[in-house]
Amino acid sequence: NDLRQVFVMGVRCEPSPATCNVTDAPHNLSAGFAVEYSPAWSPDGQTLAVAASINLAPGRIFIRSAEGGEPTMFDRRDRIIGADHLSWSSDGLWIAFSWLVRRGQQEIYIASVERPGLDPKPLTNSLGNKEPAFSPNGQWIAFTSTRDQNPEIYIMTNNGSGQKNLTQHPGRDLQPDWKPAITP
Numbered sequence: 001n002d003l004r005q006v007f008v009m010g011v012r013c014e015p016s017p018a019t020c021n022v023t024d025a026p027h028n029l030s031a032g033f034a035v036e037y038s039p040a041w042s043p044d045g046q047t048l049a050v051a052a053s054i055n056l057a058p059g060r061i062f063i064r065s066a067e068g069g070e071p072t073m074f075d076r077r078d079r080i081i082g083a084d085h086l087s088w089s090s091d092g093l094w095i096a097f098s099w100l101v102r103r104g105q106q107e108i109y110i111a112s113v114e115r116p117g118l119d120p121k122p123l124t125n126s127l128g129n130k131e132p133a134f135s136p137n138g139q140w141i142a143f144t145s146t147r148d149q150n151p152e153i154y155i156m157t158n159n160g161s162g163q164k165n166l167t168q169h170p171g172r173d174l175q176p177d178w179k180p181a182i183t184p
Contacts, residue, residue: 123160
C-alpha cells in the first residue's frame with residue numbers, strides 16, 4: 001500500500017547547520033486525503049501545490065494551505081491528469097509541471113495560478129521531458145530530458161524557447177535544481 005503524504009516541520013539553524021533544532025513538531029498536511037507527492041511551496045510559503053493520486057488514479061494537481069485543511073483541485077476542468085514534478089515561479093504566478101500527455105510521453109507545461117487549469121501552455125514537444133525547476137528569478141527552467149535516449153539536464157526560458165543541453169554525460173543526469181538567490 002503506497003502511503004506517500006506531506007509533512008511539514010519547523011527547523012532553526014543558527015549560526016550553522018550543526019546547531020539545528022526542531023522548532024515545530026512534524027505536522028501531517030495530507031491527513032489521509034490521497035497519495036501525495038512532488039510537493040512545491042509557493043514563494044510566500046503560504047501555499048503548497050502537490051500531485052495527488054486518489055484510488056491509484058493518475059496524479060492531479062491540488063493546492064492546499066500551509067496550515068492544512070481540504071485541498072482544492074488546481075484544474076477545475078479536470079484536464080491535467082498525470083501531473084508530476086511541480087515547481088512554482090518566483091513571482092507565484094505560474095506552476096510548471098511534467099504532464100504524462102500520452103502513454104510513455106511526458107512533456108513540460110506551465111499553467112497560470114490565477115487561472116488554474118485554463119489553457120496550460122506546453123513548453124516542450126519531444127519525448128521524455130520532466131522534472132522542471134524554475135530559476136530563482138523565474139526567467140529560466142531547468143529540466144530533465146531523454147530526447148537523446150540518455151537522461152540529461154537541459155535549460156530553457158520560461159516560455160520554452162532556447163532549449164539547450166547542459167550536461168552531455170554518459171551517466172544519468174536527473175532532477176535539476178537551482179541554488180537559491182541569497183539577499184543580505
